[in-house]
Amino acid sequence: MIKFLDLGKQPLANSFIKSVDLKKKEKKFRLSIAFNKKNYLVSILNTIPKEMMFNEKYPYKSSESNTMKSSFKKLSTKIKKNFDTENILEIGSNDGPFIKNFDKKKIVGIEPCENLAKITRAKGYRTICKYWNIDLAKKISKKKKFKLIYSANTLSHIKDISGIFKAIDIALDDQGILILEDPSLLECLKNNAYDQFYCEHIYVFSTIALKEILKKYDLEIFDVENTKTHGGSNRYYIKKIFNSKIKIKKNVVINLRKERKYGLHKITTYKAFARRVKLSKFKLSKLINKLISKKKIIIGYGATAKSCTVFNYCRFNNKHIKFFYDTTSFKINKFLPGSKIEIKKYKKLTLKDTDYVYLGAWNFQNEIFKKEKKFLNAGGKFITHIPFPRIIGRS
Numbered sequence: 001m002i003k004f005l006d007l008g009k010q011p012l013a014n015s016f017i018k019s020v021d022l023k024k025k026e027k028k029f030r031l032s033i034a035f036n037k038k039n040y041l042v043s044i045l046n047t048i049p050k051e052m053m054f055n056e057k058y059p060y061k062s063s064e065s066n067t068m069k070s071s072f073k074k075l076s077t078k079i080k081k082n083f084d085t086e087n088i089l090e091i092g093s094n095d096g097p098f099i100k101n102f103d104k105k106k107i108v109g110i111e112p113c114e115n116l117a118k119i120t121r122a123k124g125y126r127t128i129c130k131y132w133n134i135d136l137a138k139k140i141s142k143k144k145k146f147k148l149i150y151s152a153n154t155l156s157h158i159k160d161i162s163g164i165f166k167a168i169d170i171a172l173d174d175q176g177i178l179i180l181e182d183p184s185l186l187e188c189l190k191n192n193a194y195d196q197f198y199c200e201h202i203y204v205f206s207t208i209a210l211k212e213i214l215k216k217y218d219l220e221i222f223d224v225e226n227t228k229t230h231g232g233s234n235r236y237y238i239k240k241i242f243n244s245k246i247k248i249k250k251n252v253v254i255n256l257r258k259e260r261k262y263g264l265h266k267i268t269t270y271k272a273f274a275r276r277v278k279l280s281k282f283k284l285s286k287l288i289n290k291l292i293s294k295k296k297i298i299i300g301y302g303a304t305a306k307s308c309t310v311f312n313y314c315r316f317n318n319k320h321i322k323f324f325y326d327t328t329s330f331k332i333n334k335f336l337p338g339s340k341i342e343i344k345k346y347k348k349l350t351l352k353d354t355d356y357v358y359l360g361a362w363n364f365q366n367e368i369f370k371k372e373k374k375f376l377n378a379g380g381k382f383i384t385h386i387p388f389p390r391i392i393g394r395s
């Protein structure tokens with residue numbers, strides 16, 4: 001493992017603070033990112049016990065975003081058309097935007113966060129409130145293996161990578177399909193999106209790394225789709241190696257080539273990324289401090305885990321950003337970890353309230369810009385650090 005980036009001491013990105021706890025000391029850890037020369041995997045070095053992050057207080061609900069809901073719906077239609085949907089397993093079913101597109105009798109959700117598992121159970125979907133591992137895989141696939149296993153933005157949160165795939169190999173039918181979806185390392189590097197790294201994102205996967213890892217478990221990628229969700233993700237279609245009925249699509253080679261061409265197999269690429277990240281911090285701080293010195297008001301939009309990384313790395317606080325707007329009920333009236341900036345219930349933006357808006361949820365830029373058309377048309381401006389720090393207005 002070669003460490004290439006140090007994002008400093010960081011609190012747990014989704015541990016939003018109640019006002020009564022503002023004076024309490026927060027648990028912090030060093031956020032360093034490393035590259036594994038052998039299998040090309042990029043991961044954070046110090047990990048936090050899963051129970052501290054994924055529990056009954058987990059704030060993220062995928063159904064709260066229209067972009068995510070429509071992405072899951074489109075994928076479900078495609079899956080029904082192309083694959084056997086007789087029995088499906090979803091690892092990390094969250095509040096159900098994927099499973100809700102399928103027959104209740106044919107799908108099972110795994111969701112370790114009780115608050116989320118309750119939501120899908122209440123709608124009649126079988127949901128097992130446990131962490132994904134080998135024991136669970138054996139138990140749930142004893143009678144019948146799964147024809148399709150789906151997991152989005154979840155496997156990158158699980159430290160025991162060998163356990164993940166051994167368990168999948170156990171639960172997946174020999175003719176079955178595994179579909180994985182996670183942020184793309186290539187897009188992360190191209191966008192200088194260092195905020196994809198935080199305590200929950202132990203890995204940011206690439207096609208070249210997954211290919212290497214899957215080999216060990218007799219699994220192989222037969223198709224890759226590049227999607228726009230979460231700032232650029234990859235959807236990997238995977239099968240058992242000895243299932244020769246499914247042919248490997250050209251897209252796999254195209255993605256492998258693209259990633260090698262960019263240099264995802266070389267440490268020099270990551271060192272160059274680290275240099276760009278430092279420059280991004282310098283430029284964003286300069287931009288925000290300049291606006292503050294001109295007495296401009298800046299607020300934040302979307303109190304994301306990503307913002308937590310940026311704000312703690314750049315050392316921003318409520319002197320820089322007055323408050324954040326967010327639509328997530330759990331986050332409202334709480335404070336961002338580390339920077340302790342207040343989160344308020346979302347209200348449509350107006351120039352009366354603010355001069356500039358830092359785009360914390362930059363991965364939903366299109367959805368947000370559509371919603372805030374009036375503000376933009378009236379001359380309202382956003383600030384983003386993706387792919388480099390700048391002010392953006394009406395295009």
Ligand code: TYD
Nearest residue numbers: 302303304305306325326327328361364367
């Ligand atoms: P998310 O994309 O999950 O980012 P992370 O994984 O880094 O936390 O979070 C998006 C956040 O933005 C979530 O708290 C909801 C908020 N949000 C709004 O407040 N308004 C919006 O219109 C959208 C799309 C998101």
